[in-house]
Amino acid sequence: MEYLSTDKILVIDLGAALVEEEEMDEALVEQKIGGIGITKYLYEKYMDDDPIVIGTGLLSGTTYPASASAQITAKSPVTGKVCHCPVIYKLGVEIKYCGFDYIVVKGRSDTPVYLWIHDGVADISDASDVWGKNVWESTDAIRKFVGDDLLQTMMIGPAGEKGSDYAQVCYNHWSSPDRFGFGKLFGARNLKGFAFRGMGMLEIAEPEEFVEQSLELLKTVKENSFLENKGLAPVLDALGEEGAKEWMDPVTHRHSADYFTPYATNTAFFLDEDPGLLKESKKEEPGVLISDIHALIAFKKLGLSASDTGQALKACAKYGIDPFAVATLGKKTGLEEITGSFDAITGTIPIPGKGLFSPWCPAGPVFNDFNLSGDDEISAWWERRQAVAMIFGIQPVFALMCPELTEESMLAFANIGTGLELTQKILDAVIDDICG
Numbered sequence: 437m438e439y440l441s442t443d444k445i446l447v448i449d450l451g452a453a454l455v456e457e458e459e460m461d462e463a464l465v466e467q468k469i470g471g472i473g474i475t476k477y478l479y480e481k482y483m484d485d486d487p488i489v490i491g492t493g494l495l496s497g498t499t500y501p502a503s504a505s506a507q508i509t510a511k512s513p514v515t516g517k518v519c520h521c522p523v524i525y526k527l528g529v530e531i532k533y534c535g536f537d538y539i540v541v542k543g544r545s546d547t548p549v550y551l552w553i554h555d556g557v558a559d560i561s562d563a564s565d566v567w568g569k570n571v572w573e574s575t576d577a578i579r580k581f582v583g584d585d586l587l588q589t590m591m592i593g594p595a596g597e598k599g600s601d602y603a604q605v606c607y608n609h610w611s612s613p614d615r616f617g618f619g620k621l622f623g624a625r626n627l628k629g630f631a632f633r634g635m636g637m638l639e640i641a642e643p644e645e646f647v648e649q650s651l652e653l654l655k656t657v658k659e660n661s662f663l664e665n666k667g668l669a670p671v672l673d674a675l676g677e678e679g680a681k682e683w684m685d686p687v688t689h690r691h692s693a694d695y696f697t698p699y700a701t702n703t704a705f706f707l708d709e710d711p712g713l714l715k716e717s718k719k720e721e722p723g724v725l726i727s728d729i730h731a732l733i734a735f736k737k738l739g740l741s742a743s744d745t746g747q748a749l750k751a752c753a754k755y756g757i758d759p760f761a762v763a764t765l766g767k768k769t770g771l772e773e774i775t776g777s778f779d780a781i782t783g784t785i786p787i788p789g790k791g792l793f794s795p796w797c798p799a800g801p802v803f804n805d806f807n808l809s810g811d812d813e814i815s816a817w818w819e820r821r822q823a824v825a826m827i828f829g830i831q832p833v834f835a836l837m838c839p840e841l842t843e844e845s846m847l848a849f850a851n852i853g854t855g856l857e858l859t860q861k862i863l864d865a866v867i868d869d870i871c872g
Contacts, residue, residue, distance in 0.1 A: 437462045437537075439641045440494055440853040445478070446536040446558050448551060450625055451543030455558045460537055466856055470494030470537075471827040472520045473866040475509035478540050479518055485542035486511055488621055490523070490590075490630075492532040493829015497638060497695070499650035500849050501657050501841065502831040504694035506531045512616035514601050514784075515791050519616045520870075522794065522825075522832045523590070524727060525702070527607045527632065529695045530588040534634030545626040550578065550591075554633040563628040570594060570754040571606045572721070578631050591629035592619040593756025595778060599623055602761040602781055610725045611753045613796035613832075615785060619756055641855035649852065657698055657840050662803035667691035667703040668729055671833075674802050677733050687711050687742045689723060697831045698838075702727045705746035724750040728796055729833075734763035744771045751775040760796070761785055789815055790871060793822040802836045823867050 437443050437460035445458040468474045471493035478489045488510045495503040506528035508521045523531065531539075535556030545560070548567035552559040566574040571593040579587050589608055596603035596619030603619025606612050622629060640646045657663075662670075667688070672680035684703070689711045691700035702725055706713065709722035724746050726732060731752075735745040748771060752759035757778050765783035768774045788799045800814045808814050818836075825835040828846045835841060843863060850858050 437465055437854075439639050439855060440498065440850070441465070441638070442532060442535050442537050442556075442636060444536045444556070445538045445540065446553070447482075447540045447542070448558065448560065449543045450541065450545040450549065450560070450627065453545070453560055455560065462856075465494070465854065466858070467862070469827050469850070469858060469863065469866050471496075471829055472507050472509055472823065472870055473827050474538060475507055475520070476518065476870055478538060479509050479511075482540055482542055488541040488618070488625075488627075489538065490531065490541075491538040492528060493827060494850050495846065495853070496829030497529040497532045498640070498849075498853065499647050499696065500828075500830075500846070501650070501654050502694070502697040502834040502838070503829050504528055504697050504831040505826065505829045507826050508605065508614070508618055510616075510618055510621055512618070513620050514615075514617040515787065517791055519792055520794075520826055521605070521616060521618060522613045522797070523607065524613065524694055524831065525588075525607050525610065526695055527588045527590065528829065530632045530634060532634075532638070533636040534632045535636050541625070541627065544624070548626045548628055550628040551630045552582070553630060555635060566628055567597065568594070571756045572609050572754050574628060575609055582631065582633070584633055586633070588632045589629060590632070591756070592622045592627075593754060595619055595755050595757040596623035598779065600757060600779070600781075602758045602765075604756050604758050605629065606753055606756050609721070609753060611728055611731070611749065611759055613727075613794040615758055615760065615787065615794050615796055640853050642852050646849065646852045649849065653840065653845065654698070657838055660804070660838065660840075662837060663698055665803075666700045668701070668726060668732060669703070671701075671729055671798070671802055672733060675729070675733075675798060677736070680736075683736060684742050687723075687746055689713070692725070694831045694834075697834050699834055701831065701833045705742065707743060707746045707750065724753065728759055729798060730796065731759035731763055734760055738763060738769050740769075740771065747771055748774050752778075757781075758785075789819040792871065793819065793826075797822065797832050798836055800836070802833070804837060804839050806839055819871055820867060823870050824863070827863070827866060827870075
């Protein structure tokens with residue numbers, strides 16, 4: 437696969453301590469397109485090993501608007517189904533740039549390990565020094581060991597090591613869209629996580645046309661009035677959570693966007709520093725970066741201040757546990773009670789649709805109505821929209837905001853970028869296979 441690809445699939449057997457590479461077959465792209473179309477195929481190929489599969493979308497890391505995401509596909513210990521979790525922030529792009537489109541992990545290591553993947557090289561590395569540490573400590577330790585503060589991590593904390601059903605795979609220091617207990621899968625394999633760093637480049641079949649049309653599409657996207665907003669507060673307002681901005685304002689420091697995404701879907705709270713600080717703080721980490729809309733709402737409904745909510749979210753991120761589960765199932769209302777309840781949480785989190793996609797993402801359109809009406813139509817649209825976003829690597833929340841990012845557009849850019857002839861019929865077949 438020459439274009440929009442690193443041309444490599446990495447297969448790691450933890451039990452045998454073996455790392456192998458496979459070439460990316462162009463025929464596979466012609467049949468499955470990319471993203472979860474291919475991660476599901478790889479899961480089924482290695483099904484006897486119950487693998488964890490990480491993959492990037494066909495457009496991930498390009499100049500197509502919001503082409504920011506990667507995905508984890510695995511069998512959830514919570515639902516018993518093969519599910520798909522978005523990889524957000526800057527991590528999804530880093531995975532592709534590190535030299536591999538897809539990574540299959542199978543087997544179980546006898547001792548704790550992490551996978552260090554960089555510039556086309558993959559190492560199974562000893563994690564004994566970070567096993568038992570929280571997510572923040574583990575990320576900081578590996579960055580210090582490698583000597584690169586820009587290294588991107590995918591880590592579990594104590595929740596995953598202890599086998600909690602609510603254990604998350606966290607991204608860098610922060611909570612993730614993992615509502616499926618994938619952190620438990622990592623812990624059961626003695627896999628502390630991944631460290632990614634790459635300086636790779638992608639070849640494009642028609643680069644000038646691709647970039648030119650990307651900029652034209654971006655210009656059209658930016659005509660949306662919702663882009664005057666920033667951060668999570670307007671999203672909460674759009675979902676009917678009144679007073680969100682006033683509640684968040686006292687601790688809101690800034691907002692940040694995922695790679696090449698025109699809307700900042702993440703909000704940073706400063707908890708141990710002045711939220712109005714303009715220069716860089718001298719504190720090691722004065723706050724918390726928040727992407728989990730529903731966890732934010734759930735803590736707010738418990739009666740917590742935004743500051744205490746931030747502290748609770750920070751503690752969840754360190755422990756590597758789903759903050760939404762903590763807020764909704766823990767039945768605690770005090771900050772100290774909440775942070776002390778992590779190992780005692782029980783219950784079930786509802787997952788919309790067929791239970792394949794993370795309910796971290798709002799279960800319907802945001803800011804735009806997409807001409808939808810009725811719960812059934814919205815539910816079907818949401819599930820298909822998530823599938824499409826995770827095939828092409830589009831930031832999944834922004835996909836719910838922006839009507840201009842159509843299936844036809846994504847297919848057209850995929851064809852310009854690859855030189856292939858991917859059609860709506862092929863995309864429909866891939867979606868049917870995923871959502872079947």
